[in-house]
Amino acid sequence: xxxVSEILGINYIVIAPTLALLLTVIVLLFCTITISTxxxxxxxxxxxxxxxxxxxxxxxxxxxxxxxxSSYFTEKILLDEFALVGNVIIGMVLLFxxxxxxxxxxxIENKTTEALxxxxxxxxxxxxxxxxxxxxxxxxxxxxxxxxxxxLAGLNRGDQLSNEASLKxxxxxxxxxxxxxxxxxLIYVSLSIIGVYEISxxxxxxxxxxxxxxxxxxxxxxxxxxxxxxxxxxxxxWAPDVxxxxxxxxxxxxxxxxxxxxxIVLARLVAVSLTxxxxxxxxxxSAVVIxxxxxxxxxxxxQSDLKRLIAYSGVIQSGFILSGISSGVYGISASxxxxxxxxxxLVGIFTVFSIISGQLSSDFQISNISGLFKENKFITITxxxxxxxxxxxPLTSGFVSKFILITNLWSYERYILVTVLMxxxxxxxYFYLRPIWVAAVEKTENVVEKIQVKNSDKLLLGxxxxxxxxxxLLPNSLVNIxxxxxEGYL
Amino acid sequence: MTSIMFSLLIVPLVSALLIFIIPNARxxxxxxxxxxxxxxxxxxxxxxxxxxxxxxxxxxxxxFEWIQSYGLNLSFGLSGxxxxxxxxxxxxxxxxxxxxxKDHAESKGFVGSLLMLHFAINGVFISGDLISLxxxxxxxxxPMYFLMxxxxxxxxxYATIKFILYTVFGSVFIFIxxxxxxVISYGVNGRLAVDFETLSSLSLLGSQSRSLFLLxxxxxxxxxxxxxxxxxxxxxxVEAPTAGSIMLAGILLKVGAYGxxxxxxxxxxxGFLAYKNLIAVLSVIGxxxxxxxxxxxxxxKKLIAYSSVSHMGFVMLGISAGGFLSIEGAIxxxxxxxxxxxxxxxxxxxxxxxxxxxxxxxxGGVKITMPRxxxxxxxxxxxxxxxxxxxxxxxxxxxxxxxYNSYKVLTSFAAFGVVLAAIxxxxxxxxxxxxxxxYEENESxxxxxxxxxxxxxxxxxLMLFIGIYPNYxxxxxxxxxSFLSDTIAMFRDLK
Numbered sequence: 001x002x003x004v005s006e007i008l009g010i011n012y013i014v015i016a017p018t019l020a021l022l023l024t025v026i027v028l029l030f031c032t033i034t035i036s037t038x039x040x041x042x043x044x045x046x047x048x049x050x051x052x053x054x055x056x057x058x059x060x061x062x063x064x065x066x067x068x069x070s071s072y073f074t075e076k077i078l079l080d081e082f083a084l085v086g087n088v089i090i091g092m093v094l095l096f097x098x099x100x101x102x103x104x105x106x107x108i109e110n111k112t113t114e115a116l117x118x119x120x121x122x123x124x125x126x127x128x129x130x131x132x133x134x135x136x137x138x139x140x141x142x143x144x145x146x147x148x149x150x151x152l153a154g155l156n157r158g159d160q161l162s163n164e165a166s167l168k169x170x171x172x173x174x175x176x177x178x179x180x181x182x183x184x185x186l187i188y189v190s191l192s193i194i195g196v197y198e199i200s201x202x203x204x205x206x207x208x209x210x211x212x213x214x215x216x217x218x219x220x221x222x223x224x225x226x227x228x229x230x231x232x233x234x235x236x237x238w239a240p241d242v243x244x245x246x247x248x249x250x251x252x253x254x255x256x257x258x259x260x261x262x263x264i265v266l267a268r269l270v271a272v273s274l275t276x277x278x279x280x281x282x283x284x285x286s287a288v289v290i291x292x293x294x295x296x297x298x299x300x301x302x303q304s305d306l307k308r309l310i311a312y313s314g315v316i317q318s319g320f321i322l323s324g325i326s327s328g329v330y331g332i333s334a335s336x337x338x339x340x341x342x343x344x345x346l347v348g349i350f351t352v353f354s355i356i357s358g359q360l361s362s363d364f365q366i367s368n369i370s371g372l373f374k375e376n377k378f379i380t381i382t383x384x385x386x387x388x389x390x391x392x393x394p395l396t397s398g399f400v401s402k403f404i405l406i407t408n409l410w411s412y413e414r415y416i417l418v419t420v421l422m423x424x425x426x427x428x429x430y431f432y433l434r435p436i437w438v439a440a441v442e443k444t445e446n447v448v449e450k451i452q453v454k455n456s457d458k459l460l461l462g463x464x465x466x467x468x469x470x471x472x473l474l475p476n477s478l479v480n481i482x483x484x485x486x487e488g489y490l
Numbered sequence: 491m492t493s494i495m496f497s498l499l500i501v502p503l504v505s506a507l508l509i510f511i512i513p514n515a516r517x518x519x520x521x522x523x524x525x526x527x528x529x530x531x532x533x534x535x536x537x538x539x540x541x542x543x544x545x546x547x548x549x550x551x552x553x554f555e556w557i558q559s560y561g562l563n564l565s566f567g568l569s570g571x572x573x574x575x576x577x578x579x580x581x582x583x584x585x586x587x588x589x590x591x592k593d594h595a596e597s598k599g600f601v602g603s604l605l606m607l608h609f610a611i612n613g614v615f616i617s618g619d620l621i622s623l624x625x626x627x628x629x630x631x632x633p634m635y636f637l638m639x640x641x642x643x644x645x646x647x648y649a650t651i652k653f654i655l656y657t658v659f660g661s662v663f664i665f666i667x668x669x670x671x672x673v674i675s676y677g678v679n680g681r682l683a684v685d686f687e688t689l690s691s692l693s694l695l696g697s698q699s700r701s702l703f704l705l706x707x708x709x710x711x712x713x714x715x716x717x718x719x720x721x722x723x724x725x726x727x728v729e730a731p732t733a734g735s736i737m738l739a740g741i742l743l744k745v746g747a748y749g750x751x752x753x754x755x756x757x758x759x760x761g762f763l764a765y766k767n768l769i770a771v772l773s774v775i776g777x778x779x780x781x782x783x784x785x786x787x788x789x790x791k792k793l794i795a796y797s798s799v800s801h802m803g804f805v806m807l808g809i810s811a812g813g814f815l816s817i818e819g820a821i822x823x824x825x826x827x828x829x830x831x832x833x834x835x836x837x838x839x840x841x842x843x844x845x846x847x848x849x850x851x852x853x854g855g856v857k858i859t860m861p862r863x864x865x866x867x868x869x870x871x872x873x874x875x876x877x878x879x880x881x882x883x884x885x886x887x888x889x890x891x892x893x894y895n896s897y898k899v900l901t902s903f904a905a906f907g908v909v910l911a912a913i914x915x916x917x918x919x920x921x922x923x924x925x926x927x928x929y930e931e932n933e934s935x936x937x938x939x940x941x942x943x944x945x946x947x948x949x950x951x952l953m954l955f956i957g958i959y960p961n962y963x964x965x966x967x968x969x970x971x972s973f974l975s976d977t978i979a980m981f982r983d984l985k
């Protein structure tokens with residue numbers, strides 16, 4: 001006897017993280033519009049919501065152990081290794097950035113709940129996105145996530161830069177969404193399918209050499225839509241302005257979560273849908289990688305605003321991560337390792353920024369940290385560790401991630417890519433060491449005064465710095481996790 | 491032996507962390523702590539001299555699993571050359587901690603960075619695989635960056651960034667070489683094993699050997715530095731604080747030559763045979779060029795910096811000649827140059843602390859006010875020139891004698907480097923120390939105090955000891971040099 005729900009594949013555990021976030025949001029909304037709730041209740045509600053989400057992600061692992069790779073809700077939601085890793089990354093990002101987005105939301109008067117709801121909704125959207133098997137589902141998730149982020153960027157209404165960031169993000173982001181939807185439409189027109197797995201079935205049936213041109217164009221457009229979200233060149237133009245203008249406390253969350261989700265989806269697309277025709281996308285991906293690292297390095301070299309510098313460095317790092325995604329299954333695992341270590345450093349860096357310049361501030365000049373070391377030793381040391389990690393210095397996780405990535409590229413004989421990436425690394429030392437110089441080395445008169453750092457911030461920075469060093473010295477565990485993710489797709 | 495080897499890593503690291511923890515209120519104990527810990531390291535190195543691996547070629551003593559799924563291991567080991575260089579680095583850290591002035595000795599960051607530098611240097615010399623070699627090779631940069639950047643001279647920003655970018659540019663080539671070797675090793679062994687034992691069993695030939703040799707050697711030669719790539723060195727030396735200069739000239743330059751001897755020659759011998767003439771020509775140009783430029787210098791620190799280019803040219807000439815005697819001479823010259831250049835930079839530091847100038851023309855007749863200082867300076871200059879009976883002679887003589895068979899013309903030119911060395915060192919000595927006192931500031935200079943004398947004394951004694959009894963130091967490198975020259979000879983016959 002098969003019930004209707006079994007035929008439809010209804011399983012609430014698979015979407016439990018999204019549901020948990022949704023529940024939290026509803027409780028928050030209820031608290032706000034009915035009874036006046038004190039701040040700390042909102043704080044605990046949202047924190048418990050995040051913990052609940054993490055717990056439900058844990059439950060999904062149990063489901064995966066019994067069911068294996070499986071799809072639910074009439075092949076709309078997929079449970080596979082990519083989804084699980086994506087869920088864990090997004091959950092962890094939520095947990096680790098909670099401290100800074102809570103404080104930012106607290107400072108925005110009368111809009112605290114709205115801000116929290118936006119953050120949690122965007123997380124639920126991106127969770128849906130990494131779980132999606134169906135392109136329509138993917139698009140819905142992407143939009144739920146992105147639209148919340150557009151609003152988050154402009155939440156500080158009094159700030160001109162914040163408004164500018166929001167508008168720019170919204171206009172360019174919707175353009176990217178249009179391109180994405182058009183890509184889905186083209187694929188549906190040419191093959192009458194909209195599933196991630198269906199594409200590879202279809203291609204294997206009609207043969208890789210008979211794939212119609214419209215499918216190619218459609219796939220390219222879908223990939224472009226995702227590349228926009230990860231700020232890879234030539235689709236990077238929004239990133240510096242959005243990073244600069246958005247309230248500092250939110251940027252750490254905004255930058256990491258969209259990147260993580262889009263990369264996981266891209267990785268699955270490459271590993272599953274394009275397995276038979278991935279060679280045809282070689283040139284495209286190589287061009288994007290080379291453009292990203294070159295454009296990022298060129299623009300990062302002369303930024304006086306640190307948030308813009310980190311944005312352009314993000315463009316470079318996207319190039320690095322993409323180079324792995326487009327080169328074999330082990331490349332994807334190396335990229336995921338890179339992504340996770342990069343996220344750790346990025347969250348740390350934006351925590352430092354928001355401690356120094358306040359949660360709501362928009363631009364963050366390099367002169368803001370001159371002489372930081374004198375009174376604020378702990379912040380400077382952790383900040384230096386993150387910057388050195390971005391530069392890829394040995395003893396930090398940045399080195400290990402670059403090493404396994406480049407080794408993989410070399411074994412695929414992509415010598416040009418390796419050369420360009422390594423040259424960018426050299427250039428990187430120039431602009432990653434400059435903030436350290438200003439903060440710790442240069443002698444200056446106007447020193448940053450002693451900043452009172454809360455224990456929660458200290459703990460967070462300590463954990464992030466320790467993880468950066470830990471994955472640099474003993475990367476084995478994380479490498480094994482990322483290898484496990486791709487083992488089924490060999 | 492293994493535990494001693496690891497304690498050479500752990501002791502400097504722990505001492506550095508200890509210094510960072512001690513509050514600034516107790517700043518007077520930074521130097522004693524640093525010295526105490528460096529004496530521990532020094533004793534351990536002396537113990538290694540009498541150990542089982544002090545006279546052997548490189549032996550891997552310990553291996554750790556690093557990334558299991560890639561089959562990457564970190565290996566550590568010892569050899570005769572490593573033992574000597576470890577001893578040299580411990581000695582130089584000890585004497586530079588003793589020699590630095592009060593400002594630096596009471597600064598937490600300075601002493602801590604110096605000990606971190608010691609940690610990274612020791613790591614380079616005990617690395618038994620390419621990954622850990624690269625990790626420590628790059629890790630050297632960070633303490634050096636802070637030493638030069640915070641406590642450097644006027645133009646330190648330019649010099650520091652130049653130093654960092656040059657070295658990182660070089661290490662990118664080493665990095666790519668490591669990756670390339672790992673991929674080749676994967677094809678043979680099924681795992682990315684790059685420890686030195688696996689590499690020697692790979693026995694690479696042909697174009698692989700040649701391109702890998704180029705990749706590694708280019709990175710190492712920037713660090714040496716060889717002639718067209720040397721321009722970072724004078725800037726770095728002039729701007730670095732005294733202790734930084736001592737470590738830079740004494741040890742950091744040797745890391746490059748060490749890399750060539752440890753990695754490039756034994757594993758990529760065919761590449762070495764293909765390009766050794768080029769390296770020899772560049773070294774001889776470096777010898778002559780460095781010496782001539784040194785003659786023209788008005789800044790005594792820059793003069794010694796260019797003399798380092800010249801002396802390291804001798805090392806590279808000896809290595810590229812590839813005979814037993816010349817390689818042995820090159821290793822001994824590495825140690826000797828570390829001692830003499832370290833001593834010279836320390837001496838310059840002493841007088842800079844008193845007069846706050848390094849221009850040769852600002853001195854004159856200093857011998858009258860500082861007789862002890864002048865005597866030690868003259869002695870060290872003689873050692874640097876290569877006067878028979880002192881250490882400089884031993885290495886340079888062996889190199890010249892050993893290279894003559896392979897490169898008759900080049901070696902003849904290189905021999906002029908010794909004459910030019912006499913010109914620039916003695917002329918500088920004459921202008922600074924002899925004659926009447928020209929400026930009245932020089933009349934009130936105080937001679938070396940007992941701390942300063944104590945810090946230079948070990949180096950002076952070593953110059954004399956190696957000069958009259960070179961047999962002792964030679965006994966540590968015989969096996970390694972003969973292994974290297976045998977490898978080269980074998981490949982030459984193969985051709």
